[in-house]
Amino acid sequence: MKHTLTLTFLVMLSVTLFAQSITNNHQLRKVTNNPTVKPLYDSIDEWPDPSHTPIMAVYKNTDYSYDANGNMLSNVFQQDSSSVYLNLSKVLNTYLPGDLLSTSTSQSWGYSSGWINGSQTIYTYNANNNHDSTIGKYWKNKAWTDTTLVFYQYNSTGLDTCETHQLFKTSNWMNSSRYLYFYNANGFDTCTIQQTWNGSNWTNASKNVSYYNSKNTDTLDVSLIWIDTASYWGNNEKNSHKPNVSGLDSIDIITLGSLHYWGPPYEEINYIYDANNNLIFYSAGNYPGSSGTLYENVSYAYDVNNILISSMTTSAPFLQDSIHYYFHQVVGINKITQKPFIPIYPNPTKGMFTIDNRGKSYTNCMLDVYNITGQIVYHKALHSFNSPTRITVDVPSGIYFIRLNSDQGTVNTKLEITK
Numbered sequence: 001m002k003h004t005l006t007l008t009f010l011v012m013l014s015v016t017l018f019a020q021s022i023t024n025n026h027q028l029r030k031v032t033n034n035p036t037v038k039p040l041y042d043s044i045d046e047w048p049d050p051s052h053t054p055i056m057a058v059y060k061n062t063d064y065s066y067d068a069n070g071n072m073l074s075n076v077f078q079q080d081s082s083s084v085y086l087n088l089s090k091v092l093n094t095y096l097p098g099d100l101l102s103t104s105t106s107q108s109w110g111y112s113s114g115w116i117n118g119s120q121t122i123y124t125y126n127a128n129n130n131h132d133s134t135i136g137k138y139w140k141n142k143a144w145t146d147t148t149l150v151f152y153q154y155n156s157t158g159l160d161t162c163e164t165h166q167l168f169k170t171s172n173w174m175n176s177s178r179y180l181y182f183y184n185a186n187g188f189d190t191c192t193i194q195q196t197w198n199g200s201n202w203t204n205a206s207k208n209v210s211y212y213n214s215k216n217t218d219t220l221d222v223s224l225i226w227i228d229t230a231s232y233w234g235n236n237e238k239n240s241h242k243p244n245v246s247g248l249d250s251i252d253i254i255t256l257g258s259l260h261y262w263g264p265p266y267e268e269i270n271y272i273y274d275a276n277n278n279l280i281f282y283s284a285g286n287y288p289g290s291s292g293t294l295y296e297n298v299s300y301a302y303d304v305n306n307i308l309i310s311s312m313t314t315s316a317p318f319l320q321d322s323i324h325y326y327f328h329q330v331v332g333i334n335k336i337t338q339k340p341f342i343p344i345y346p347n348p349t350k351g352m353f354t355i356d357n358r359g360k361s362y363t364n365c366m367l368d369v370y371n372i373t374g375q376i377v378y379h380k381a382l383h384s385f386n387s388p389t390r391i392t393v394d395v396p397s398g399i400y401f402i403r404l405n406s407d408q409g410t411v412n413t414k415l416e417i418t419k
Contacts, residue, residue, distance in 0.1 A: 041061070041064050041325065041326065041327045042062070042064065042326045042327055043060055043061055043062040043064075043326045044060065044061040044323065044324065044325050044326065045059070045060050045323070045324050045326070046058055046059045046060075046321055046322065046323050046324075047321065047322045047324075058079065058080050059077070059078070059079055059080070060077075060078045060079075060080070060085055061075055061076070061077055061078075062075075062076055062078060062085075063075065063076040067095065069095075069099050071093065071095050071099055071101075072093060073092065073093055073094075074090065074091060074092050074093070075090070075091050076089075076090050077089045077090070086109070087109035087115075088108070088109055089106060089107065089108050089109065089118075090106070090107040090108075090109070090115055091104065091105070091106055091107075092104070092105040092107065093105075093376075096125070098129065099366075100123070100125055100129065100366070101123050101366070101368070101376065101379060102122070102123060103120060103121065103122050103123070104120070104121045104123075104376040105117065105119070105120045105121075106118045106119045106120070116139070117139035117144075118138065118139060119136065119137065119138045119139070120136075120137045120138075120139075120144055121134060121135070121136055121137075121376055121377070121379075122134070122135040122137070123379050128154075128158065130152065130154050130158065130160075131152055131379055131380050132151065132152060133149065133150060133151040133152065134148075134149070134150040134151075134378070134379055135148070135149055136148035136149070145168075146168040146173075147167070147168055148165065148166070148167060148168070149165070149166040149167075149168070149173055150163060150164065150165050150166075150394075151163075151164055151166075152164075152380075157187065159181070159183055159187065160181055160380070161180065161181055161182075162178060162179070162180055162181070163178060163179040163181070163392065164177075164178040165177045165178065165394050174197075175197035175202075176196070176197060176394075177194060177195065177196050177197065177205070177394055178194075178195050178197075178202060179192055179193070179194050179195075179352075179392040180192070180193045180195070181390060184212075186216065188210075188212060188216060189210060189354070189389045189390040190209065190210055191207065191208065191209050191210070191390075192207065192208045192352055192390045192392055193206075193207045194206045194207070194351075194352065194392065203226075203228065204226035204228075205225070205226055206223065206224065206225050206226065206236070206350075206352070207223075207224045207225075207226070207233055208221060208222065208223050208224070208352045208354075208390060209221070209222045209224070210222075210354060210390065215247070217241075217243055217247060218241060218354060218356055219240065219241050219242075219243075220238065220239070220240050220241065221238065221239045221241075221346060221354055222235075222237075222238045223236040223237040223238065223346070223350075223352070224236055227259065232259075234257070234258075234259035234260065235257025235258060235259055235260065235261065235262055236256075236257050237254065237255065237256055237257060237346065238254070238255050238257065238262065239252055239253070239254050239255075239346045240252070240253045240255075244273075246273070246277060248271065248273055248277060249271055249356060250270070250271055250272075251268065251269070251270055251271070252268070252269040252271075252346075253265045253267075253268055253287065254266065254267040254268070254269070254287075254346065264287070265287040266286060266287050267284065267285070267286060267287055267295075268284075268285060268286070268287045268288065269282070269283065269284045270282070270283045270284075274302075276302075276306050278300065278302050278306055279300055280299060280300050280301075280302075281297070281298070281299050281300070282296075282297070282298040282299075282300075283296070283297050283298075284296050284297075295315070296313065296314065296315045297313070297314045298311060298312070298313045298314075299311065299312050307327075308325060309324070309325055310322065310323060310324050310325065311323045344356070344402065344413055344415060348416040348417065348418045349415070349416070349417060349418075350417065350418065351392055351393050351394060351395070351417055352390065352391070352392045353390070353391055353415065354389065354390050354391070355367070355389050355391055355402070355404070362382070362385040362404065362406035365382035365385040365404060365405070365406040366379070366380075366382070366404075366405045366406070367379070367380045367382050367391065367402070367403070367404050367405075368402070368403045368405070369391075369393055369395075369400050369401070369402050369403075369415070370400060370401045370402075370403070371395070371398065371400055377393065377395050377400070378391075378393045378395070382404075385404070385406065393417070395417060396417070397417050397418050398416075398417060399414065399415070399416055399417075400414070400415045400416075400417060401413070401414055401415065402414070402415050
């Protein structure tokens, strides 16, 4: 999992698009007897090396627009070229009543041609406002052409039990993959099974199992792969989580498996928080005693309102980048502050991961996963989110951003997918 130069550059580029992965209610603060103070992003700049301060940043997010409810409507991504910012891409969002995301459209800058449509995602909901389907389209011959379809099924308690992915071929939707979700008596996500379509039947591909302690904290996640020739679930990877005194994930220890047995731990991830439980330092590297060195360090800085204002990433052996977030504030949105971090594991992942609620309860939750161009590639209504929840996204390898929007505010984090 060592970061190559190419991957490091991708991380640098993708982090600059952080604002495209969050709405303007990124951080909220409830003030007694006063309207809520709410930050709206003006721009986000990135320096490729914190030891060098050029006149202008290399990349920039700018031109944000919002609706009356604080939902982000548009955002432009630009690149510095000889001290002049040039447009690269743009994201346009629309919403249904209740602040439900309806469409997300990505455009690219064609210079003399102006903005050119690239791809679009359409979201539908059932009568209970559960996310019903996601339709992916791309722009071809001056029209939107279907490419992908994801539809969801729920049980009587509103928990999703099946997520089916299809591809549009010729003139029909064809099955591609599906994910089956299982829960314990307390409604905690315990197992996810991925299956693929062989043309006539669904066949097992992989499985993730989660284990909890007496405090309902997720302490172990095990990834298994299906050995079809032997009808057997073989070991793939496991991630053990050690919580700190606040119940936050402080150490992850990752071990690779080889079908019938587990090898020694090979990677360790450490998390450090401040007194307000903001994540201030993240470090990933080889497990002590194993071969290899540090992969990546990330440090975070916050203002007095616990709003993320900057981050610095150092990737082995010495590549660095620094991100600065700029925003202004408005009042009148009545929501409550949340911290800008959601523990997710495993991370990196092949597509299946757990989002940890850290013992908190969220209501009217919407989960969005964004790619590096700012387009939403996954959208899910979680509703009452009060336990660690397994999520599966079927997307290419790369850097993604996760946003959880709820009545309690908005929290977010970064996700790396490697296949």
